[in-house]
Amino acid sequence: MSKHLNIVSIEELMEQISESDLYPQLILQLQKDLNRAGIDYEINKNSTFKELFLEIEQLLLEKINNAFNDFLNLLYAVDVSERDIKNCNSEEGVTVGRYATYLILKREWQKVYYRNVL
Numbered sequence: 154m155s156k157h158l159n160i161v162s163i164e165e166l167m168e169q170i171s172e173s174d175l176y177p178q179l180i181l182q183l184q185k186d187l188n189r190a191g192i193d194y195e196i197n198k199n200s201t202f203k204e205l206f207l208e209i210e211q212l213l214l215e216k217i218n219n220a221f222n223d224f225l226n227l228l229y230a231v232d233v234s235e236r237d238i239k240n241c242n243s244e245e246g247v248t249v250g251r252y253a254t255y256l257i258l259k260r261e262w263q264k265v266y267y268r269n270v271l
Contacts, residue, residue: 163206163255170262171202178265179258180205186261190226192216206254213257214250224253231257 170176177198183205184196194212197204216224228238233256241252 162259166255166259166262167202167206170258173266175265175269176202178269179261182261182265183209183258186230187227190223190230192223192227206258209257210250210254213253217250217253227257228253231260233257233260 170179180196180198187194187196192212197208200208213224213227216227228235233253237256238249238253241249
């Protein structure tokens with residue numbers, strides 16, 4: 154998978170979410186799924202999307218390195234498939250963490266968007 158395609162997708166996602174009134178609901182949905190996964194973490198509700206992305210990326214890196222089952226539980230709670238994670242084509246923790254953050258936020262946005270717009 155091309156890094157350029159990931160960057161474009163992340164930027165498109167960021168633009169779509171940043172321009173929406175549904176951003177607070179995205180944060181609530183993400184917090185709900187973190188709790189369902191058994192991860193005791195409070196999201197900063199006042200963060201911009203870019204800050205949220207970095208915050209979740211750091212959380213995932215910590216889970217990948219120190220509590221891998223928590224990472225897997227979160228993927229399951231959010232409904233990110235193992236196949237999608239494998240598409241990352243990297244074993245480097247930072248790259249996997251960044252890609253997983255993108256997939257998680259993308260999936261959470263889909264949940265919020267479909268619930269409120271369609």
